[in-house]
Amino acid sequence: MKRVVFLVDMNAFYISCETTRRPELAGIPAAVAGDPKKRSGIILAANYEARKYGVKTTMTVGEAQKRCPEIILVPPDHSFYEEKSRQVMELLSGYTPIIEQASIDEAWLDMTGCEILSGQPRAAAERIMADIRDKLDLMCSIGISENKFLAKMAAEMKKPMGITELWVHDVPEKLWPLDVKAMYGIGNKTAQLLANLNIRTIGELAKVDPAVLSEKLGKFAFEIHQKANGIDNDPVTPHSPDEMKSIGRSTTLPEDITDLEEARKVIMELSEEIAMSARRHNKKGRTVQITIKYSDFKTITRQTRISPTNLARDIMQAGFMLLEKNWNRFRPVRLLGISISGFEEDFCDQVSLFEQANIGHDRVKEEKLERTLDQLRLKYGLDKISRAALIKRDPS
Amino acid sequence: MKIIVLKQNLMEAINVVQKAVMTKATLPILEGIYIEAGEKVKLIGNCFDLGIEYTLDADVQRQGSVVIEARMFGEIIRKLPDAPVYIEVLEGFKVRIECLNSYFEIRGMDGDTYPMPPVYDSEFTLSLPQAVLKELIRQTIFAVGNDENRKIMTGVLMEAVQGELKMAALDGFRMAVCSSVIKEDVNFKVVIPGKNMQEILRVLETSEDAVTISMAGSLVSFDLKNCRIVSKVLEGEFMNYSSYIPAQFETVINVNTRELEESMERASLITSEDKRYPVRINLSYDKMVISSTTEKGLSKEEIQIENSGNTMQIGFNPRYFLDALKVINDEKIKISFTSPVGPCIITPIEHDRFLFLILPVRLKS
Missing domain, CATH: 3.30.1490.100 (DNA polymerase, Y-family, little finger domain)
Structure with missing residues (x-):
């Protein structure tokens, strides 16, 4: 049976959580920032209104205020976000028992065989998104595919409140034109190594001989080559591996x-x-x-x-x-x-x-x-x- | 101070006393090893809960004392070639260490300011062969608890009463009790921290040479030929362990010790390290079936037994069984079970020198 994997990614999670209890933040530029009183604090999450001004995560508070002087800054309340995250996961577990929480605001759902319950994948995703919006007043994007990697790539394609399908047969058309830097798991350093091999798009990466790649990248080469071809057999494993220590x-x-x-x-x-x-x-x-x-x-x-x-x-x-x-x-x-x-x-x-x-x-x-x-x-x-x-x- | 000592001898001495040196002390001198050259050379480590003195033969050319930071001293000596080591204290407690082509000068501290382990007039003494004490410790120490909130259970009870030396340890899930006949007519009861007992165990040899136990106030010391260990005792009342030993049993079996140990070893191969799974024991009238089922697979072992009671199905943490079985030398043992949720005890058949009590695991049906 073809697997069906969703990645549910909460949009601007911290600030959206804050907005649920401070409705006055809705529609105006706002962000959760570490210690806004000090100019040395950084932006942890900005809402979409603030992002329009170019405010980004990890930007210093000083820089953010320069770009958007009227921005409202809120100090972080991690236990509140943890609680909200738990509510999201609980809601998601109503759709499938196999959930792998990747971080506080992201989770993979194995929806294989859930069609009878939740309908076709896109319809199911629409229900989940509406459910999260109606019950928790939060936004999310959902990526749909047959494996974790493609689901993650799909979720990134349309934000906020986007639902994107990216199946293996869509890979040449939708994934290959993208810059390798956009690939989940590839950082600046790997991108640089690939650029040295004249590999700039995911398509170029997919077509290269993995043996050539492994000379530069070692064991990791095989994995990214597979992923560039849309192959990822990693199962959705309940309880994330980097579970709380x-x-x-x-x-x-x-x-x-x-x-x-x-x-x-x-x-x-x-x-x-x-x-x-x-x-x-x-x-x-x-x-x-x-x-x-x-x-x-x-x-x-x-x-x-x-x-x-x-x-x-x-x-x-x-x-x-x-x-x-x-x-x-x-x-x-x-x-x-x-x-x-x-x-x-x-x-x-x-x-x-x-x-x-x-x-x-x-x-x-x-x-x-x-x-x-x-x-x-x-x-x-x-x-x-x-x-x-x-x-x-x-x-x- | 100026001495010449063989590297191997010095290394052994450091390894022993280092265990009593604090690694994170508020005063630098407490992170050092005290060295004193008299007729012989004496090394001392002392962290108040535990003090260890170790005497070794050396060519003493000038008497004196010094304290050297333990970790660095240990590392230097460890890496020196196997040859005589010259140690000399220069002006300002600078220590010169020389061995073949290697030369060090490191900063030492004034030996006179070192806090020595207390010397006291003991209230009584008890001597016994090292081999006997070693066996008693070995047969109890594994059951010591590690919950610092239940401090008294992190110790081993040592009790001399009516010509017997008894030791006991328990962690809430299992218990070990053993005893040996002693010649002296002394009576005492102390609880010694398990981790100090571990150090005592390390220095004891399987020999007839004597170890002398003496006690005063809150201290107990163990004197060997070239080594003296002083330990604080744990305050508080040790559990009345004999009250936990059941008197009536549902099932009593005789089994070969090594066969059971090996089967348990194999059964626990598929129980992973970080996730603890029980082994399931099925007792019938003539055999014992040990099985375990985990996410990795299953295993099954069959052993012949003599059962003089009823059949029973019961689960255990295999480690608790293995810890006890490993320290039993007897060829055959008796295991008496009370119920699938009650304690079982392992005892010898020929004598009554040890008793291990293990609590089971509730099996999900």
Whole structure:
């Protein structure tokens, strides 16, 4: 059976997410930018109104403001985008169970055999796009083909809100005239190497003898030669290979601190956040690492191992231990961070001595409790419920 | 200080004491190895949780002491040719190291400021052959926990009671207990950090030479002929491990140790490293079938057993079994199962010097 692969690429994702909760940004030039207060910040995502003025991703804020003085800049809120991304993926999973998330705003869908459910590929893509627009108020482009590479190339061809089909038989006509630089996976360096071989279009790349190519490009040559011919057998694999390796948060303190109790509160607050994120991604980690940046910017990281967990209490307990052991208390601290990593896939439902002998705390119960807190926070806001130690005293 | 010492001897000494040297210390001197030339040459590494002294023969031409940054010192000595090494402390704690055609001058630190591992009057001492202690550690250390939030379980319990030296370790999923007869009539109970125990294990030899254990306050030391290891003990109460050992069993089998070990090894070949899969054990009246099914494929092993109980199907993490089987020298063992979700214990048939307890994995039907 011919495979059907979609690439769904969210358009101007960060700024579009912001627009969903700040409708006043719609229709005017706006961008998400790292620390807009500093002129050194960069543009992370610009909306299409701003792009008309030539504002691009990674451009400095100063440069963007020069090109478009009335641009509205919004500071990034990554956990919000993560949540939106999760909603997008959830919506997509209603169309096919085989989804490979490539990044926060992109995913491949294996739609092979889904015609009965969703209709012909183009019709299915139209439904997905409308669904994302109506339910989440976000834009996307969709590339349709029979493999991941061509689907990706197709999605790039028409943005925003474009649906493009690029089947193998379309390759000579639609793909070959393109510059090799437009090819997914080819950067400036490879493009330069190819230019030295007088290869400038994807068509020229497709027709060259791969043996000649491999002299310059090594193992990579075979792969790009295949792709230039529209061949890519890589399956759509649920869970992207570059899956999350760690979850961490850090914070620069309003003023440098020297007090252990205060530092513990910061660690506590950050631990709550990463535990919440770990639970949302169904991850349990076994390595806890803390980062301490002293006022002179010297930074140390220290880590320890614990039993796999997604509970704030376990994470903060390990964090406290690391903090007490490693913080040179003569030195004021300007930044504290904590992360959890070492996620493992566990197909074993291992019986433990603790449940057998009924000692220690009941982790199953505690996870239920923390998950309930998560739901309350998602509904009413992060600061609405927290540990008593974190309640800020009313100055009056 | 001026000494001449054989490269191999010095290298061995560095390798042993380096384990007690901090790699990220707040004070530079703590990242160094202390060297003292008296009648013999003594190297010391000390990180407070663990201190190691190692004495070696050398031609001492001038007595004295110095501290040298451990990592660089180790690297230099490692890369020198196999020949006598001259070490001399020059003015301002500069250290000259010479060997055949190689010459180094590196910065050292004042030996007098080095924090020595404490010397104390011990409350009691216990001597036993190194081989015996080595075996006891080997048979328990693999079960030590690594959860720093449950500190006490990262240690090995060492308990002398009624003419017996007992050791125990557990990580929540399995447990190892073993014992040996001792001559002295001493009573004590300490928990020694697992990673310090690992270093003690490394220096112990399979010989009848004695190792002397002595203790005072929160410290315990192990004295060998040319080496002394001082370890902090872990504070807190060790679990009452004997209460976890079940008394009634549903199924009791006798099996050949090596056959089971080899079958488990093969069965775990298709369980990948990063994803943990269980092995499934089917016990009938005369045989044991070990099978595993993973995304990579399946395997099946059959072993003859004597079963004096009922049939049972039960799953395990094969690593837990292998860790225990590897340290058993007995030809045959007894394995007693309680239920598919309860502990099983591995015990010897001829004596009662060890007991390994392993908890199963819930099998999805």
